[in-house]
Amino acid sequence: MYKYTLRRVMLAVPVLLLSSLIVFGLMRVMPGDALTALMGESGNIGEKELQKLRRDLRLDLPYWEQYLLWLWQMVSLRPGDSIFTGEPITTSLAKAIPVTLELAALAMILGLAVAVPIGVLSATRQDSAPDYVGRVVAVSGLSLPDFWLGTLVITFAAIWFHWIPAIGYVSFWESPLRNLQQFLLPAAVLGYRLAAATMRMTRSTVLEVLREDYVRTAWAKGLEGRIVVYKHALKNALIPVVTIVGGQLGVLLAGTVIVETIFALPGMGRLTVEAILFRDYPVVQTNVMLVAGTLVSLNLLVDLTYAWLDPRIRYQ
Amino acid sequence: MAVTAPAAHFEAEPTVELGRARSLWRVIRRKPLGAVSAALIAVIVLTAIFAEVLAPYDPLAAQPEIRLSAPSWEHPFGTDDIGRDVLSRVIFGSRISLWVGLLAVGIGTIAGMIIGLLCGYCEGRTDLVFQRIMDAIQAIPGLVLALAIVSVLTPNTTNAMLAIAMVIIPGNSRIVRGAVLAAKQNRYVEAAQAIGCRHPRIILTHILPNVTAPILVIASIWLGNAILIEASLSFLGVGTQPPTPSWGLMLSSSGRAFMEQAPWLALFPGLAISLAVLGFNLFGDTLRDAWDPKLRG
Numbered sequence: 001m002y003k004y005t006l007r008r009v010m011l012a013v014p015v016l017l018l019s020s021l022i023v024f025g026l027m028r029v030m031p032g033d034a035l036t037a038l039m040g041e042s043g044n045i046g047e048k049e050l051q052k053l054r055r056d057l058r059l060d061l062p063y064w065e066q067y068l069l070w071l072w073q074m075v076s077l078r079p080g081d082s083i084f085t086g087e088p089i090t091t092s093l094a095k096a097i098p099v100t101l102e103l104a105a106l107a108m109i110l111g112l113a114v115a116v117p118i119g120v121l122s123a124t125r126q127d128s129a130p131d132y133v134g135r136v137v138a139v140s141g142l143s144l145p146d147f148w149l150g151t152l153v154i155t156f157a158a159i160w161f162h163w164i165p166a167i168g169y170v171s172f173w174e175s176p177l178r179n180l181q182q183f184l185l186p187a188a189v190l191g192y193r194l195a196a197a198t199m200r201m202t203r204s205t206v207l208e209v210l211r212e213d214y215v216r217t218a219w220a221k222g223l224e225g226r227i228v229v230y231k232h233a234l235k236n237a238l239i240p241v242v243t244i245v246g247g248q249l250g251v252l253l254a255g256t257v258i259v260e261t262i263f264a265l266p267g268m269g270r271l272t273v274e275a276i277l278f279r280d281y282p283v284v285q286t287n288v289m290l291v292a293g294t295l296v297s298l299n300l301l302v303d304l305t306y307a308w309l310d311p312r313i314r315y316q
Numbered sequence: 317m318a319v320t321a322p323a324a325h326f327e328a329e330p331t332v333e334l335g336r337a338r339s340l341w342r343v344i345r346r347k348p349l350g351a352v353s354a355a356l357i358a359v360i361v362l363t364a365i366f367a368e369v370l371a372p373y374d375p376l377a378a379q380p381e382i383r384l385s386a387p388s389w390e391h392p393f394g395t396d397d398i399g400r401d402v403l404s405r406v407i408f409g410s411r412i413s414l415w416v417g418l419l420a421v422g423i424g425t426i427a428g429m430i431i432g433l434l435c436g437y438c439e440g441r442t443d444l445v446f447q448r449i450m451d452a453i454q455a456i457p458g459l460v461l462a463l464a465i466v467s468v469l470t471p472n473t474t475n476a477m478l479a480i481a482m483v484i485i486p487g488n489s490r491i492v493r494g495a496v497l498a499a500k501q502n503r504y505v506e507a508a509q510a511i512g513c514r515h516p517r518i519i520l521t522h523i524l525p526n527v528t529a530p531i532l533v534i535a536s537i538w539l540g541n542a543i544l545i546e547a548s549l550s551f552l553g554v555g556t557q558p559p560t561p562s563w564g565l566m567l568s569s570s571g572r573a574f575m576e577q578a579p580w581l582a583l584f585p586g587l588a589i590s591l592a593v594l595g596f597n598l599f600g601d602t603l604r605d606a607w608d609p610k611l612r613g
Contacts, residue, residue: 014448015448015451015452015455016452016455018448018449018451018452019452019453019455019456021452022452022453022456023456023464026464026465026468027468029468029469139594139597139598140590140594142593142597143540143590143591143593143594143597144586144590144593145544145547145548145551145564145586145589145590145593146548147547147548147551147564147567147568148567148582148585148586148589148590151567151571151572151575151582151586152582152583152586154575155575155576155579155582156579158575158576159576159579250454250457250458251457253457253460254457254458254459254460257459257460257463257552258459258548258551258552261552262572272460272463273463273552276463276464276466276467276554277467277552277553277554279467284464284467288456288460288461288464291456291457291460292455292456295455295456295457296455
C-alpha cells in the first residue's frame, strides 16, 4: 500500500503542475495583458498609471518569472489581491469556501441518501414499475439543466408557497435553521444530478452482483432477501459506486458555479463567475487552480480508498 | 505470401458498417426508448433546418404592446419582455444549440481521436506526455474550464464552441486510446506489421475501423452535454450574446427576471434544452446497447 500511495502521489504532482501551466497560459493567451484588457474596458486610466499598476502586479516580468512567482504565491498561500476590489484573495476565499463546502456536502448527502436505496430497488425489481420510475428519474436528472431546475424551483416556490430565497447569507453557527432553509433547495437541485449518475451505477452493479455465484449460494442457504441484498450483494456492488461518486466530484464543483449564481449564495462558484465577468485575472487563476488542486487530491483519495478496499488494484 | 492473403479479408469494411446499422435498427425496434430518442433527435434537427418555415414570427421582431402576454392561440409559448414571440425564438434557438453542439463535438472528437490514436499506437513517451496533459485538462471541471477559456477570448458563440471542444478532447482521447490498445492485440495488426505495412496504413485501415463504434457512442452522448454546456455558458452571459435567440440566454435574460409574472419565459426554453439533452443521452445509450457485445446479451 505504501508503494502504491507513493506512486499515485508522484503521478499527481506533474498533473497539478501541468494544470497550473494551462491555467497560467490561458490567462496570458489574450492579446496584450490582463491589465490592458481590464483598463481597455473602463477606458479612463493614463499610460503612466497603467505602467505603475503593471509594475505593482509584476506583469512587467518575463513569463517564466511570473509563473514561478505565481506558483510560489500559491504554495505559500499568498495569492495576492483582486484587481477589481483590491481585497486580498485569501480573505474572499475564506468567506466563500465554507459556503461551497456546505453546499457540496449537503448535496452529496441528499444525493446519496436518495440514489443508493432507489438504485437497489430498481435492480431488485428489474423491469417492474418501480424500476421504470427509477430509471426515468435518473435519466431526467442527467438531462435537466441545473439552472433550469433551480429557476423553476424558485419560481414555483414563490408562486405556490410565497417563499423567496432569503437575501444575505447566514452561517450555520449564527442561525442553523435559517442557514438550512437557505441551503436545502440549492443542495437538492445540485444533489439531483449526482443522485442520477449514482442511481444508474448502483442499479447496474447490483444487477451484476446479484447474478454472482456467491449470491446464488446465499439464496440457496435460505437466507432472507433483505440479508442477501443488503449484507451480501450491496457490499461488493458499492465499490465501483465509490469511483463514480469520486468522478462526480468535478460535476458537483462545476454545478456549484450555476447553483450559487441562481440562489445568490456567496460561495466559490459565484466568486469565480463574478471574477470571470469582471476579468479579475488573479482571482480567476487562483480559484481555478484551487478547484483543480481539490479535484486531483480528492481523486487521489478515492483511488487510495479503492486500493485499500480492493487489494488487487495495488498489485496491478 | 501466406500471410498477405488473409489481410485482404479484414478490409471488408462495408459488411461491418451494415452489421452495425442493422444491430442499431434492431435495438431501436426492440427498445421503445431508443425509438423515442431517435424521433426526438429527428424533430430537433428538422426544426433547426426548417426554422424559417416553422417559426410563426420573426424571432427578433419586438412588439412592446403585447409584452409578457401569456400563451394563447396567436402566441402558443407567450411573448417575452419586449413582445417577441417565444415559440419562434425557441425554434430558432435550436439552430444555435445544434450548430454549437455538432461543431464542438466534431472538433473535440477528431482532435481526441488523433491524440488517442497516437497515444495508443505509439505508447511509450508520446503516450505518457499526452496522457499527463489530458489528465491536467481533466483536473479542471468542464464548465469551469470552458468559462475560463471564454473569459480569455471574447464571449460569443464561436468561442463557446471552441471552449466546449477543449473540454471534450481529454475524455475522447482516453476512450480512443483504450480501444486502440485493445485493437492492437489483434493478430491481423501483428500480421500487417510483419509484412511491413506502414504505420499510417495500419492505423487507418486496421485500427481505425475498430474504434469507430466507441467514438460514435461517446460523440452522441457528448452532443447532449455540449448543448448543456453551451446553454450554461449563455445562461452565465459568456456564450451566445443578445439578441440572438439561444435557449440558455432566453432563460437567463427574461426567464429569470420575469419568472413570477411570466413563468412561461423560463418554462419553454428549459424544456427545449432538457428534451434535446434527453434525446441525445438516450440515443447514446441505445447505440451502446446495440454495439457493445457485452450489453447485447
